[in-house]
Amino acid sequence: MPSKERTIDSVSDWTDAARKLADEVTAAAPEWHDSVSSTPRHQLVPRWWEPIPDSYPFAWGLRTPKPDQQWAEVYADETLVTRVGALHADYADLSDRPAGLPTSSSTLPGLIVRMLHLLDPHKHDQVLDVGTGSGYSAALLAHRLGDKQVTSIDLDPYLVDAARERLADFGRTPRLEIADATGSLPDTNYDRIMATVAVRPIPPAWLDALRAGGKIVTTITGTSLMINADKHPDGVVRGHVQPDPATFMRTRRETDYPARLDHVFNAARDQPGDETRQLTGPIPDLWDDWQLRCLYELDTPDIENRSATRDDGSQLLWLLAADGSWARADSETKTIHQSGPRGLWDDLQRVQARWTAAGRFPLDTMTVELREDRNALIGPDGHWTLEL
Numbered sequence: 001m002p003s004k005e006r007t008i009d010s011v012s013d014w015t016d017a018a019r020k021l022a023d024e025v026t027a028a029a030p031e032w033h034d035s036v037s038s039t040p041r042h043q044l045v046p047r048w049w050e051p052i053p054d055s056y057p058f059a060w061g062l063r064t065p066k067p068d069q070q071w072a073e074v075y076a077d078e079t080l081v082t083r084v085g086a087l088h089a090d091y092a093d094l095s096d097r098p099a100g101l102p103t104s105s106s107t108l109p110g111l112i113v114r115m116l117h118l119l120d121p122h123k124h125d126q127v128l129d130v131g132t133g134s135g136y137s138a139a140l141l142a143h144r145l146g147d148k149q150v151t152s153i154d155l156d157p158y159l160v161d162a163a164r165e166r167l168a169d170f171g172r173t174p175r176l177e178i179a180d181a182t183g184s185l186p187d188t189n190y191d192r193i194m195a196t197v198a199v200r201p202i203p204p205a206w207l208d209a210l211r212a213g214g215k216i217v218t219t220i221t222g223t224s225l226m227i228n229a230d231k232h233p234d235g236v237v238r239g240h241v242q243p244d245p246a247t248f249m250r251t252r253r254e255t256d257y258p259a260r261l262d263h264v265f266n267a268a269r270d271q272p273g274d275e276t277r278q279l280t281g282p283i284p285d286l287w288d289d290w291q292l293r294c295l296y297e298l299d300t301p302d303i304e305n306r307s308a309t310r311d312d313g314s315q316l317l318w319l320l321a322a323d324g325s326w327a328r329a330d331s332e333t334k335t336i337h338q339s340g341p342r343g344l345w346d347d348l349q350r351v352q353a354r355w356t357a358a359g360r361f362p363l364d365t366m367t368v369e370l371r372e373d374r375n376a377l378i379g380p381d382g383h384w385t386l387e388l
Contacts, residue, residue, distance in 0.1 A: 017071035135163030273337030
C-alpha cells in the first residue's frame with residue numbers, strides 16, 4: 001500500500017518541517033526553496049502571542065510549541081505575533097494577558113517569499129531589509145546572497161540584539177543596525193530595498209540610497225497595497241501596485257501605537273448625529289471590498305472603521321476620526337448619522353462614486369511614481385492621481 005502523505009503535525013525533525021513549508025510557499029519562487037528549507041524559524045521565534053477568543057478589550061495569550069506537535073505551528077505559513085504593545089513574548093509569563101495592538105511579528109513565510117521574488121536580488125547586490133523583527137527575512141536573504149550583502153534595520157534595540165544573537169546561533173551574520181526606517185540609513189547605496197513595515201510616503205532616504213536600476217518592494221501605510229518599483233536613470237522610481245493584498249504594521253517611533261478610538265466610538269455607537277439622512281443603497285463592506293477601503297484610506301487617511309452584523313442580518317458600519325468626526329450607517333433603520341467637523345460618510349460616498357464612474361478598475365492597474373518631493377499612485381486612465 002502507498003504510504004500516507006505526512007503532515008507537519010507528524011514530522012519529528014525541524015528540517016523536514018522546514019522543507020515541507022518550503023514546498024508549500026516557494027512553488028512560484030523556486031529560487032527561495034533552499035533558503036526556506038534551511039532556516040530554523042523555531043530558533044528565531046521560540047514563543048509568540050495568540051489572540052484570546054471573545055476577549056474585549058482584545059487580549060493576547062502566550063504560546064509555545066506543543067510537546068507533541070513541536071513544529072506544527074512555527075513551520076506553518078502563518079504570522080506569529082511576537083510583541084503586543086511594549087511586551088515581547090520573550091519577556092512574558094504564561095499568566096500575562098496584554099491588550100492592544102501587535103507591535104512586532106514574524107510575518108507569514110509565504111508573503112515574505114512573494115516579496116523576495118518580486119525583489120529579485122542578484123548575487124552581488126547590496127540589500128536593505130527594513131524591519132528586522134524576528135530576523136527571518138534577513139536569514140533568507142543572507143542564506144541566498146551571503147551575509148555581507150544584507151543589512152537589516154529596526155527601531156527596537158531588543159529586536160535587533162535578539163535577532164543578531166539568534167541568527168549567529170545557526171551561522172548567519174548579516175549586518176543588523178538600530179535605525180529609524182524613516183530617517184538616515186546605515187549606508188547610502190543599495191541595489192534592493194524591501195520593507196516589512198508599511199510607510200507613507202516612501203522615505204526620501206530610501207529613494208536617495210537606491211542605485212539606478214535598483215528595486216523597492218514595500219507596502220503603503222493604512223492600506224493593503226504592495227508596490228514594486230524600479231529606479232530609472234532620471235532618478236524617478238516607477239512601478240506598479242501588486243494584485244494581491246498585503247498588510248504590515250506601520251512604522252512607529254514610540255514603544256506602542258496610539259490607542260484605538262474607543263472614545264469616538266462611544267459617541268458614535270447609537271447616538272443621533274448632528275446630521276441624519278436616509279441610507280439610499282447597500283452599506284459597503286470595507287473588509288471584503290479591500291480595494292474600496294484602500295482608495296478611501298488614500299483619499300481620507302487614518303479613518304478607523306468598525307462593523308457589526310445583527311442576528312437578523314442587518315448591518316452597521318462606523319467611521320471614526322481622531323478629530324472627533326464620526327459616521328454611522330444602519331441598514332435596519334436605513335439611516336446615516338454624521339457628526340464632527342468632517343463628513344466621513346460623504347467622503348466615502350465620493351470615493352465610491354468616483355471609482356464606480358471609472359469602471360472600478362483593479363488597483364493593480366495603477367502605476368507608481370516616487371520622487372523625493374512627491375509620491376503618487378496614478379489610475380489607468382491617468383485622470384485619478386492619489387498622493388501618498
